Amino acid sequence: MTPRTVVRVMPARLMDPTAAPDWRLVRLGKGIMETLIQQLINGLVIGSVYALIALGYTMVYGILGLINFAHGDVLMVGALVALQTMTFLMGMAPGMSPLVMLSIALLVAIVVCMLLGFTMERLAYRRLRNAPRLAPLITAIGVSFLLQTIAMIIWGRNYHTYPQLISTTPLQPIEGVFITPVQITIIFGSAALMIGLLLLVNRTKIGRAMRATAENHRVASLMGVDTNAVIAFTFVIGAGLAAVAGVMFASNYGIAHYGMGFMPGLKAFTAAVLGGIGNLGGAMLGGIVLGVVESFGAGYIENLTFGFLNSSYQDIFAFLILGLVLIFRPTGLLGERVSDRA
């Protein structure tokens, strides 16, 4: 309302790095087919990051019925903590191999985010488990903005350049189609994490406890499951995945910023809903689909609307998809449960 609002509104491209996919790469491609494949690759890359974030949303929603609004900001914390660690390591041991450096930074970010996830659940959400429906959501919004503010205090308002420890020189697997080693790492890294998570949930004891708790808290606790521990564990795992996603996201665009978590968080939520919230496979599918749709949409919107709209409207697709899915198929692509909680 007053002219000096807090969240500084940047042109869409700066505010949200996703608004500007690698157009330089896209434009280089000449043929229609090359452009198509290029869009598909860009979509896959960003989609797998969305999928990783969406998993955190969907696990928490599956168990608690809570939209953890602050999940996107956990991602931001992960990216910035990793950045801090890398800067520190570069100063301390300039000769260190980039891969080792990246691994250490990732590890630190994951641990910090896991602690953060644990703290959030313990201090804020646990006490609200039996509160009226809106209370946890409002608290989650508060937590989200609190995290952003704290990040703003620690890291300032500036955009930080993200160190590229993996090469960003584009490779050309097909003539006219470009992919960078960072992007390849993102796709394979997130695939590995997703497989790991599926194994964890479906094959291990704690995974079974998680599924039981999601099914029915009370019965699960009667069967000897420590539901409080399981819920805390779910938050911790989700936060760990978000930390990795944050580093990937920031590496992909080369920028990190205190407000960077908001948009991907929202889009990942859309992905979770699209796939069927509470369903792990759905979150993965939803993330990929959303990434691809967004990439194609941004690439072709200018032609489709005869130049009236351009790629700065890219963010609209996620919201449109969210609205359409909720209206026409609230259970999502893979969801079976019709929950009355929604």
Next chain:
Amino acid sequence: MNELAAAIPWLGKRNPTAARWLILVIALVAPVIAWQFGRSWVRILDFALLYMMLAMGLNLVVGFAGLLDLGYIAFYAVGAYTFAFLASPHFDVHLPFWAILPLGAGFAAMAGIMLGFPVLRLRGDYLAIVTLGFGEIVRIFMLNLNYPVNITNGPQGINMIDPINLFGWDLSRNLQIGENFSINSLFLYYYFFLLAVAGSIVFVHRLQISRVGRAWAAMRDDELAAKAIGINTRNMKLLAFSLGATFGGLSGCLFGAFQGFVSPESFSLMESIAVLTMVVFGGMGNIAGALVGAFVLALLPEILRDVAVPLQQTLFGHVLLDPEVLRMLLLSLAMILMMLLRPAGLIPARARYSHDHHLSNKLKQEAAK
């Protein structure tokens, strides 16, 4: 109007009549007192009144009807931009104030219905996210609709909006009375906004105790039961959205005219959240709560700005937390702590039409046994 008296602690319960008079006196002399501290404080009070209107409008949607709307500021934007389009050199149209006001309100109400229709079936948290998306879409359009045809002038916003003009009386000029006495324009705006807020209070109060208000309360507490007793929940939801939006649109018009300048920056998600925090902080579902919440949370950051910055300079030698950060910190903490410690807000809604949490918890516990 006993409810309004609840805004004054202690006295409000003992002697509501006295409390109401006290509120009136405070409202009337507030700008005079603020003037002693500098004219910027009167301006802050003017903005506080606009926030009050917004909070009352959002309270209709969130507090009365129980629909969590995170994109409320979009309606405010619709009102402000309507005013900017129709009374500025941007399109070179200068319609009179009284002609634009209903238009702004009407467009905002239409936007409310447009948002309401598709989301009718959604509840609770899903609704919140979709409305948030709606708010963002509106903002994205405001930012980008300067190309290929310049409609909104993009991030720069629209300048030189005509001031409020009441039948030839220009509120942006100081009112000259006699030779050497004049009333500053900020006071004129203050009293005009005060009238608007007073009118809104009467309207919302009548609405709350009307058939519609009772239907909303029933719907909020148990939608299925409300349907079963014959309440048309679809229409009631649409009505809530459009009436809430109308308030947003009206205050948006006032905002545009008062500020003389609109840009997408004023309508970010943070502002939606700020208004929501005001409602939550004051107490959802009651007028006094929304008013007090808006008043406190609009003023507190400004007071902090004046106190905290010099304090930090003397303590640390430099400014550690700038006022913007303090405002965000304050709002987010207010939201979290209020939900954890006092979920009903500063001034809890009276039990008459509200859900009895104590009773429902008791019933839940018994059902669990």
